[in-house]
Amino acid sequence: MKAFLGSMTGRVFLALLLGIVVSAALTQWLAVGERQHALERYRDFHALERAEQLILSADAVPALARPNYLKAASRGAIRLDPVGSAADVGPALPQTEFSSALALRVGSDFQLTPLGERPAACDAKRPPPSLFGRSQWRGACEMITVRMRDGEQLRLSVLPPRPPPNGNSNELMSMLPFLLSIAVLAYVVTRMTMHPLKQLAQAAKDLGNDINHPPLALTGASEIRQASAAFNAMQARIRQHIFQRTQMLAAITHDLQTPLTRLRLRLEKVADGDLQQRLVDDLSAMQQMVKEGLDLARSMDTTETMQALDLDALLDSVCADAADAGQQVALKGRAAMALMGRPMAIRRCLVNLIDNAVKYGQYANVAVERMAGAARISIRDGGPGIAQDQMAQVFEPFYRIETSRSRESGGTGLGLTIARNIAEQHGASVALSNHPDGGLEVTLVVPEFYAAR
Numbered sequence: 001m002k003a004f005l006g007s008m009t010g011r012v013f014l015a016l017l018l019g020i021v022v023s024a025a026l027t028q029w030l031a032v033g034e035r036q037h038a039l040e041r042y043r044d045f046h047a048l049e050r051a052e053q054l055i056l057s058a059d060a061v062p063a064l065a066r067p068n069y070l071k072a073a074s075r076g077a078i079r080l081d082p083v084g085s086a087a088d089v090g091p092a093l094p095q096t097e098f099s100s101a102l103a104l105r106v107g108s109d110f111q112l113t114p115l116g117e118r119p120a121a122c123d124a125k126r127p128p129p130s131l132f133g134r135s136q137w138r139g140a141c142e143m144i145t146v147r148m149r150d151g152e153q154l155r156l157s158v159l160p161p162r163p164p165p166n167g168n169s170n171e172l173m174s175m176l177p178f179l180l181s182i183a184v185l186a187y188v189v190t191r192m193t194m195h196p197l198k199q200l201a202q203a204a205k206d207l208g209n210d211i212n213h214p215p216l217a218l219t220g221a222s223e224i225r226q227a228s229a230a231f232n233a234m235q236a237r238i239r240q241h242i243f244q245r246t247q248m249l250a251a252i253t254h255d256l257q258t259p260l261t262r263l264r265l266r267l268e269k270v271a272d273g274d275l276q277q278r279l280v281d282d283l284s285a286m287q288q289m290v291k292e293g294l295d296l297a298r299s300m301d302t303t304e305t306m307q308a309l310d311l312d313a314l315l316d317s318v319c320a321d322a323a324d325a326g327q328q329v330a331l332k333g334r335a336a337m338a339l340m341g342r343p344m345a346i347r348r349c350l351v352n353l354i355d356n357a358v359k360y361g362q363y364a365n366v367a368v369e370r371m372a373g374a375a376r377i378s379i380r381d382g383g384p385g386i387a388q389d390q391m392a393q394v395f396e397p398f399y400r401i402e403t404s405r406s407r408e409s410g411g412t413g414l415g416l417t418i419a420r421n422i423a424e425q426h427g428a429s430v431a432l433s434n435h436p437d438g439g440l441e442v443t444l445v446v447p448e449f450y451a452a453r
Contacts, residue, residue, distance in 0.1 A: 009198075013186055016190060017182065020185070020186060021179070021182060024182070039139075043077075043160075044140045047077070047078055048098070048101055048102055048105060050076075051078055051080075052102065052106055054074065054156070055106050055110060055146055055148075055156070058080055058154065059110070059148050059150075063150060066082075067082060070082060070154070077158070077160065079157040079159070080156050081154065082152075082154055083145070083153045083155050094114070095112075095114060098140040098158065102144070109149050110148065110149065111146070112144050112146055113144065114142055114145075115143045115155075119141060119157055119158075119159055121159045142158055143156065143158075144156040144158070196224040200227060203216050204231075207238075211238060211239050212239065213235075215231075215235060215236075216228040253290045256290050260286060260290065263283055264280070264283055289414075292414040293414070304342035306342060308340055309341050309343060309346060311375055312334050312335055312336065314350070315335075315350070315366065318350045318351060318354065319366055321351075322354050327358045327363075327364070328358065328364070329354060329358065329363070330363075330364075330366065332366070332368075333368045334370075335369065335370050336370060345422045345425070345426070346426065348422060353419050353442050355415065356415045356416060357380070357381035357383075357442065358381070360440075361383030362381070362383070364379055365379070374446055374447050375445070375446045376444070376446075377445075377446075378442070378443050378444075379442045380441040381439050381440050386401060388434075394413075395420050395430075397413065397417045398413040400413040429447075430442065
């Protein structure tokens with residue numbers, strides 16, 4: 001759930017959902033407020049008619065039968081009750097809007113006096129008729145003394161209507177399908193909006209792993225098709241650029257092999273043995289640089305087919321070949337996982353890291369362990385390590401440290417560059433650190449995306 005809310009899909013979904021819910025709630029609040037106001041006006045009009053009927057009917061009934069009539073007729077929110085004595089009549093108040101309208105209806109033969117006493121039901125707490133409605137009744141709610149034409153005083157009580165039972169519960173149940181439909185609509189809109197972006201993000205990720213990945217299909221809205229076409233054009237330009245650079249480096253290094261070979265043959269005719277040996281050493285260094293330049297060009301090549309590789313078997317093979325070549329290499333641990341990669345490129349990456357450790361640190365202790373969905377390969381040597389401020393610079397092409405890692409050791413400064421290029425093409429990472437017990441430790445991490453579960 002946390003990952004979903006942290007994604008663009010989750011954020012757009014929440015924004016749409018909250019926006020629609022807030023808009024719907026505001027609309028419902030305005031509608032319920034207007035409906036309640038209209039209901040109050042309708043109830044006031046109905047109360048006027050009901051009060052007029054009660055007063056006129058009670059006046060038409062003989063005085064002896066009037067109590068029975070009032071007992072039978074005074075039910076509900078509009079009541080007309082007899083007053084026991086003048087002392088039961090409270091203090092009078094000025095005419096209200098309701099009493100003035102009622103006086104116009106019944107005529108001047110009846111005297112209507114609003115009382116200061118307010119019915120308890122007017123101030124009683126009542127559940128709101130709606131989740132968005134008001135709990136307080138703002139319609140007519142008062143008590144009025146009515147003096148009949150025969151002099152008898154009656155008390156007219158105008159009370160608020162009774163709220164419907166379980167009104168809010170019923171409204172909640174009726175709103176549930178509405179909220180569900182809003183959530184579904186927001187999710188569908190979010191998916192329609194974010195799906196093309198996810199495809200572009202996945203295509204960019206695939207492009208980093210394989211420059212020859214098939215281009216995006218030009219489908220969807222016009223903006224999405226335009227973005228996909230631009231992405232495909234960018235991929236084609238990058239592929240062409242890499243191809244041209246690889247071809248250029250390969251051609252240069254290949255063409256240099258011929259004059260270097262002729263130079264080696266001609267050096268055999270040099271009579272001075274010491275001079276001849278120095279020239280041969282320089283020529284060997286040049287040939288090694290040309291070879292590693294060609295390896296650097298090949299490290300940019302991504303035409304090799306990706307396939308599932310057994311990491312443990314690959315490490316066993318690389319370490320066994322190094323041991324057969326006389327290198328002091330030890331392997332410890334197992335990853336028990338597979339990864340997707342280019343076999344020759346991954347092998348070249350591991351060989352470069354191990355050769356680098358043996359060349360500058362006499363030996364290489366290789367340790368592999370399984371982490372959370374990833375494999376971590378550590379290669380530690382017995383050298384003096386390198387300064388912290390040079391950790392990043394050693395990955396630059398042709399960069400050499402002029403102490404223990406110098407030209408006399410046979411290095412050209414391309415081994416780590418090639419290894420990092422191959423690792424990044426496979427979504428892996430290479431990091432350097434000085435081990436607390438001495439020596440330089442190179443850590444290669446293959447992430448979970450490339451692990452076969």
